[in-house]
Amino acid sequence: MAEDTSRSIGPIVLLGPPGAGKGTQAKRIAERYAVPQISTGDLLREHVRNATGLGVLVKDIMARGELVPDDLLYDIVADRLREPDCKRGFILDGFPRTAPQAGWLDAFLENEFFDNSEPGKCGPIVIRLDVDYNELLLRLTGRRTCSLCGHIYNVHLQPPRVDELCDVDGSKLIIRDDDREEVIRERLFAYERQTQPVAKYYEGSARLVTVDGTLPLEGVSEQIFREIEAHSTGC
Ligand code: AMP
Numbered sequence: 406m407a408e409d410t411s412r413s414i415g416p417i418v419l420l421g422p423p424g425a426g427k428g429t430q431a432k433r434i435a436e437r438y439a440v441p442q443i444s445t446g447d448l449l450r451e452h453v454r455n456a457t458g459l460g461v462l463v464k465d466i467m468a469r470g471e472l473v474p475d476d477l478l479y480d481i482v483a484d485r486l487r488e489p490d491c492k493r494g495f496i497l498d499g500f501p502r503t504a505p506q507a508g509w510l511d512a513f514l515e516n517e518f519f520d521n522s523e524p525g526k527c528g529p530i531v532i533r534l535d536v537d538y539n540e541l542l543l544r545l546t547g548r549r550t551c552s553l554c555g556h557i558y559n560v561h562l563q564p565p566r567v568d569e570l571c572d573v574d575g576s577k578l579i580i581r582d583d584d585r586e587e588v589i590r591e592r593l594f595a596y597e598r599q600t601q602p603v604a605k606y607y608e609g610s611a612r613l614v615t616v617d618g619t620l621p622l623e624g625v626s627e628q629i630f631r632e633i634e635a636h637s638t639g640c
Contacts, residue, residue, distance in 0.1 A: 406626070410439045414494035414530075414637045416514060418501065420604060421534030422596045423589075424541040425618045426625060430534065431498045433626045434633070441490050445500040448481050449473060472599065475505050483513060494637070497529070504602040530636045531607045532629055534618035538593065545589045549578035612636060 417434060421427040435442040449467060452460035459481065463473045482500060485491070501507040511528055536544075547561040549569070553576035558565050565571060569578050582588065607613040614632045618625055 406433065406437055408439055409437055410493070412438070412634070412637055413492075414438050414440060414633050416494060416510075416529035417496045417633065418510075418529045418531045418607075419496060419498055419534070420531060420600060421618065422536070422541055422600075423592050424545045425534040425536045426622065427498065427534055429622065430625060430629060431496050434496050434629060437626075437630060438494060438633070440494040440496060441488075442496045442498055443482075443485055443491075443500070444498040445478060445482065445502075446498075448485060449478075452481070470595075472502060475503060475509070478506065479509055479513075482510075486513070501603055501606075502599055504606045507603050507606040528610065528612055530633060531610070531613045532632060533604065533613065533615045534625070535615050536618040540619055541593060542586070542589065545584060546586050548580070548584045550581055550584075552576050552579045 417440075419427050419431055419434075431442045434440070449459075449463055453464050453467065454460070459477060463477060466473050478500070486495065497510075501510055514528060543561050544559065547559040549558045549560060549565075550556070551558075551571035551573065553574050554571065556571055556573050558571075558578060565578065567575075570576070571578060583592070604613075614636070616625060616628045616632065620628070
């Protein structure tokens with residue numbers, strides 16, 4: 406994959422349920438355009454690790470898997486987006502997760518991120534990875550992890566050579582707790598519940614694009630790169 410640093414791609418928001426390949430695609434976009442991938446989950450975990458004032462406030466909320474209140478996030482997101490490495494663009498992973506966060510992001514970008522921008526001109530390109538529910542279940546429930554080396558297989562899509570044993574070291578493959586079917590169904594429902602309002606916020610905006618996430622990895626990236634290049638305004 407050739408690196409392309411010739412253009413400013415501006416802000417990119419990736420939306421997609423667990424299992425849609427969001428993390429993988431975010432990394433590929435970051436590599437191709439040499440822009441940072443910004444995960445609010447990572448930023449918050451760093452505060453928890455360092456036991457900052459914010460870290461102490463959010464620790465228990467995060468441990469319960471609940472959303473951190475919107476107004477606790479805005480300062481850390483704003484500070485990160487003001488870093489010089491964000492000038493040509495950035496990929497937001499895990500933000501916005503609520504409609505008010507999406508509104509805050511638009512206002513932030515308009516007011517202070519891009520000089521001389523026309524209103525609305527420099528809103529994010531929002532890429533929604535579309536994978537149907539049954540395919541997600543297949544991907545997530547088929548996942549097996551080597552108990553020794555951590556190598557990941559999929560019994561439906563990328564099975565090991567010998568049933569339930571790792572190709573690399575012959576150790577037994579296990580199902581991680583959060584890959585069990587009942588937990589997966591809950592994670593998928595939680596995603597729907599939480600992000601529906603965010604998708605709704607962006608629906609109707611020319612900048613929301615839906616990409617078929619069921620294609621092979623390279624094909625999904627190609628579609629995403631095309632969309633980014635078609636929509637980036639050089640802000
Ligand atoms: P993640 O790594 O994206 O799964 O995020 C881990 C945890 O951080 C979530 O379960 C939330 O508690 C918190 N978090 C991350 N991003 C957000 C956000 N945009 N809004 C609210 N809470 C968030």
